[in-house]
Amino acid sequence: xxxxxxxxxxxxxxxxxxxxxxxxxxxxxxxxxxxxxxxxxxxxxxxxxxxxxxxxxxxxxxxxxxxxxxxxxxxxxxxxxxxxxxxxxxxxxxxxxxxxxxxxxxxxxxxxxxxxxxxxxxxxxxxxxxxxxxxxxxxxxxxxxxxxxxxxxxxxxxxxxxxxxxxxxxxxxxxxxxxxxxxxxxxxxxxxxxxxxxxxxxxxxxxxxxxxxxxxxxxxxxxxxxxxxxxxxxxxxxxxxxxxxxxxxxxxxxxxxxxxxxxxxxxxxxxxxxxxxxxxxxxxxxxxxxxxxxxxxxxxxxxxxxxxxxxxxxxxxxxxxxxxxxxxxxxxxxxxxxxxxx
Amino acid sequence: xxxxxxxxxxxxxxxxxxxxxxxxxxxxxxxxxxxxxxxxxxxxxxxxxxxxxxxxxxxxxxxxxxxxxxxxxxxxxxxxxxxxxxxxxxxxxxxxxxxxxxxxxxxxxxxxxxxxxxxxxxxxxxxxxxxxxxxxxxxxxxxxxxxxxxxxxxxxxxxxxxxxxxxxxxxxxxxxxxxxxxxxxxxxxxxxxxxxxxxxxxxxxxxxxxxxxxxxxxxxxxxxxxxxxxxxxxxxxxxxxx
Numbered sequence: 001x002x003x004x005x006x007x008x009x010x011x012x013x014x015x016x017x018x019x020x021x022x023x024x025x026x027x028x029x030x031x032x033x034x035x036x037x038x039x040x041x042x043x044x045x046x047x048x049x050x051x052x053x054x055x056x057x058x059x060x061x062x063x064x065x066x067x068x069x070x071x072x073x074x075x076x077x078x079x080x081x082x083x084x085x086x087x088x089x090x091x092x093x094x095x096x097x098x099x100x101x102x103x104x105x106x107x108x109x110x111x112x113x114x115x116x117x118x119x120x121x122x123x124x125x126x127x128x129x130x131x132x133x134x135x136x137x138x139x140x141x142x143x144x145x146x147x148x149x150x151x152x153x154x155x156x157x158x159x160x161x162x163x164x165x166x167x168x169x170x171x172x173x174x175x176x177x178x179x180x181x182x183x184x185x186x187x188x189x190x191x192x193x194x195x196x197x198x199x200x201x202x203x204x205x206x207x208x209x210x211x212x213x214x215x216x217x218x219x220x221x222x223x224x225x226x227x228x229x230x231x232x233x234x235x236x237x238x239x240x241x242x243x244x245x246x247x248x249x250x251x252x253x254x255x256x257x258x259x260x261x262x263x264x265x266x267x268x269x270x271x272x273x274x275x276x277x278x279x280x281x282x283x284x285x286x287x288x289x290x291x292x293x294x295x296x297x298x299x300x301x302x303x304x305x306x307x308x309x310x311x312x313x314x315x316x317x318x319x320x321x322x323x324x325x326x327x328x329x330x331x332x333x334x335x336x337x338x339x340x341x342x
Numbered sequence: 343x344x345x346x347x348x349x350x351x352x353x354x355x356x357x358x359x360x361x362x363x364x365x366x367x368x369x370x371x372x373x374x375x376x377x378x379x380x381x382x383x384x385x386x387x388x389x390x391x392x393x394x395x396x397x398x399x400x401x402x403x404x405x406x407x408x409x410x411x412x413x414x415x416x417x418x419x420x421x422x423x424x425x426x427x428x429x430x431x432x433x434x435x436x437x438x439x440x441x442x443x444x445x446x447x448x449x450x451x452x453x454x455x456x457x458x459x460x461x462x463x464x465x466x467x468x469x470x471x472x473x474x475x476x477x478x479x480x481x482x483x484x485x486x487x488x489x490x491x492x493x494x495x496x497x498x499x500x501x502x503x504x505x506x507x508x509x510x511x512x513x514x515x516x517x518x519x520x521x522x523x524x525x526x527x528x529x530x531x532x533x534x535x536x537x538x539x540x541x542x543x544x545x546x547x548x549x550x551x552x553x554x555x556x557x558x559x560x561x562x563x564x565x566x567x568x569x570x571x572x573x574x575x576x577x578x579x580x581x582x583x584x
Contacts, residue, residue, distance in 0.1 A: 004449050007434045007461040091428050223439050228425040231439065233392045236411030273430070280462050282431035283438070335429070 015286045018278045022293040036308040071196035072303040073296045080295025083268025085250035089243045097254030098265035101163035105138020106131035106258035111171040128259040135255035191264035191318030200260030266325020271295040350397035359384040374524040376541035382524040386490040390420035421481030423493040434461040451479035470497035488520040495527045507534045528580045
């Protein structure tokens with residue numbers, strides 16, 4: 001680099017290249033996603049059929065496929081945003097709603113509602129609320145344990161694993177005791193877009209739009225928070241309040257995805273990380289769009305593979321995503337070797 | 343131009359970090375010293391409103407805590423010695439975090455402190471000295487009336503120490519800036535001091551021209567050890583006696 005001006009230009013150019021490339025990949029994958037299933041179809045035919053099905057009010061296979069694609073697009077985006085917010089709030093590259101126990105807490109909350117004798121309509125409303133309460137409480141518990149353990153990167157993640165595994169097992173157990181249809185429920189808790197509820201999609205879409213509108217105002221402060229609390233205070237903002245706001249939004253979005261699509265790990269962890277590495281910058285303005293696209297890329301790809309590779313058996317999204325996410329986590333960990341340096 | 347500090351106190355919970363500090367800061371280089379825990383960084387942060395204070399800090403008839411943050415940032419810049427950033431943040435991100443930054447001034451200081459080749463490096467891929475240079479470049483690029491530099495000599499090598507101190511002196515003498523440098527390294531910083539503020543245990547120990555401070559008895563009393571002053575021409579070295 002010869003100057004700051006050149007750095008700024010290169011960063012902008014790289015941002016557009018990365019965003020355009022990821023977007024083209026996502027569009028290609030989305031077309032593959034709608035074309036595979038019980039039979040392989042022309043994706044454009046499916047889309048036009050879906051539109052006419054929806055217009056005439058007779059939902060069929062085509063509109064189901066499009067709804068399912070929308071669910072996986074939104075799910076990935078929501079998880080990526082949630083991960084990015086947690087990473088910023090905790091200033092920790094290992095921030096992820098799954099890794100920090102939020103997703104398992106949300107799952108536990110939802111499973112509790114299954115035990116209640118409610119009519120289905122109430123369940124639809126209660127589900128996201130229970131997920132949110134479960135998710136936030138689990139995250140608070142993780143934070144409490146981590147702060148007793150010194151609040152380092154490692155203690156935060158280990159506290160999250162402790163809370164997460166406990167609540168995850170606690171959510172699986174009643175499924176065996178109470179629910180008859182274990183196979184389907186287990187598949188849901190392992191992350192699945194099999195059942196794309198329009199209500200769920202609307203809620204996740206709205207929560208994404210509202211969160212992004214709120215965050216737009218906070219971009220500069222988030223960039224400051226990525227560097228130092230003092231930089232935030234200098235801008236006249238309170239870093240503790242900002243952290244609370246960001247984690248609240250992150251928990252809300254992650255819990256909503258759990259309520260409708262079950263647990264999908266690693267998307268929140270990997271998406272912001274990959275985005276920062278590709279554009280070689282940590283500036284939230286540049287990191288956010290590629291991170292959201294990459295989140296969708298992960299879930300759409302995983303769902304396309306999951307629904308077609310051994311049709312008619314559905315492989316849960318989480319299983320496929322974790323096959324890629326586990327090694328990604330390992331790579332990030334190895335990149336953190338400098339942390340021990342004073 | 344004058345910064346007037348009256349009855350300034352800062353508490354961190356039960357810990358009284360600063361008690362009833364009265365000061366006047368004018369143009370020139372003021373060096374802030376004192377034993378560990380004396381309250382040097384706290385004083386710098388309080389004046390920049392990064393930590394809340396009791397008492398008053400007035401600049402040009404304005405209480406600085408009542409100014410809008412963007413106004414205050416034009417007035418006063420605190421330069422930290424270190425930041426606990428997310429590892430993927432690059433030196434470029436750090437330098438450009440203030441979107442209102444004067445780019446030509448930033449370019450000047452990036453060249454001045456040889457940071458061009460580090461712009462794309464992640465913060466954890468640079469040395470502590472390189473990070474410190476980046477923080478100094480970012481701070482000086484803000485064209486503010488007051489610069490507060492916290493430990494600029496902690497990690498930088500002697501080339502950059504002298505380069506930074508000379509530049510700060512230039513800014514003070516030529517552009518009329520108020521420069522306040524906190525440091526534990528009496529050598530070489532005392533050679534650049536016009537005034538000295540010394541803190542001890544959260545209280546003011548000394549304030550006045552550097553010449554009056556540079557006496558073996560005063561320095562010995564401040565740190566509780568014997569020292570010898572070595573003078574050669576205009577230069578002075580403070581030698582602790584083991």
